Amino acid sequence: MNSNTLSKPAAPPVVATVLLVDDEPVSRLSMAARLKRMGLRVLEAGNGKDGLAILRRERPDLTILDWIMPDMDGPTVCEQVRQDPDILSSQLILMTSQDQPEQIAEGLARGADDFLSKSASKQEILARVQSGLRAASLVRSIESTRDELRDKQGELERELKSAAGYIQSLLPVAGEIAPSIDMAWTYRPSLALGGDLFNVSRWNDQSIYFYILDASGHGVSPALRAASFATFLRPENIRHCITQHDPAAMLVEANRRYPLTEDGNYFTIWIGSFNRVTHQLSYATAGHGGALIQRRDGAIEWLTHPHLPLGFEPESTYELTTLKIEAGDRVILMSDGIYEAPAPTGELWGTTRLETTLMDHRSAPLRETLPALMAEAERWHGSPVFPDDAALLGLEFRL
């Protein structure tokens, strides 16, 4: 079709189509003959309604409308075209024998793109028609590009959704993950794909280990790196590479495998390992400060200390800290996106408010406490979309 030709200059030349709408047969025949001599394909209509119907059906490159016509005049056709999303970008030239400035202004105001006097010379008609066709070509080119962009955006969004589904599949299933250990989590990535991941794995009948990691940066790349790291941390891989589930040893190996990227991106991570026989929790951290224990009586202790993130120093070693878990204790891992959620004023939610909220919900079941914590951070932030990933993982030990 000619429309495609106009929007894609590389295609073979096809004759442009002009729709001529005029109720005076003599005037219409005369103008149609002139247009045909210019090498154009000409469609004709004897009134506004028929013209509008042909315009909708044929989508001509250019439409020339007589101003005065019975039932529906030229400016009314222009108005109807501009209100119809399917044809509103059509190029319209109004033609009249009265070309007073006020009339021109009215015609343009009601939706015409250009104006043509019935007494115009052959050269002027040619120039205005060519100008209209150029504009039509540009508009179609823009529309075609817009449609391509929409298609590509849709494709990209579908792919992101599929990738998000994969990332989601890496997350653990909440519930009793080992005898007498309950687990719950809630996660709100800041984009479709998050760079924060967490998991709980059974090492053997005696031990579990669990972690939360944060890939720096935003978008697809950190999410892919996080997924790769989560795969590295699977028990079958750890058994193969490190042969033990000591958190400090895991971090030494991870530090070796995940150096800083050339853009300066890296991981922070907290890993803990719990022995169900000795009730001891051992943990190590590489720059991740989001871990705390809440004792049965509500007392909170942060399980973290300053340490370089992964990849900052090739020969880093990691301190292993051990503590005893008592019946009813909860360990909560969280993204910094939770306590760094900013209020509209810029003030961060902060660990003190987070602790207060945890104290307020200590008697509620873990599966209710975490969403309540998220809701409180959201209330502070004033929006359900946080600027950074917000993940919460909780374990309750019913020993």
Add this chain to the structure above:
Amino acid sequence: MQIKERPIPNAVILDLNGDLTYAHRDLFKTAVETLRQKGCRHVILNMADVRFVDSSGLGLLALVSQNFKLNQGKVSMLRPQSYVREILGLANIPKLIPVFDNEQDAVNGKAQAA
């Protein structure tokens, strides 16, 4: 963020003004890498007018420190504000990049290391 380059004997000071964050990563990286490629062996980052450093900023600091070490050079920091000092401390950055309270100490720190 604005970055001004100020050569002094045995080092170049970069006066940073603004936030060292993801949004300004290219500007910062280019400024420091340009100095390194020119053969500068000691760059001193003046942090006095830096209000905030995010996780990307921490990564950039580690990256430029590593890159300077590859050329037997070093990076130092001057006078970070208290909140920025806290962020740097939590990530243990001063272990990689020494922090000084005045320019002369920063320059001498380089001399001692040499």
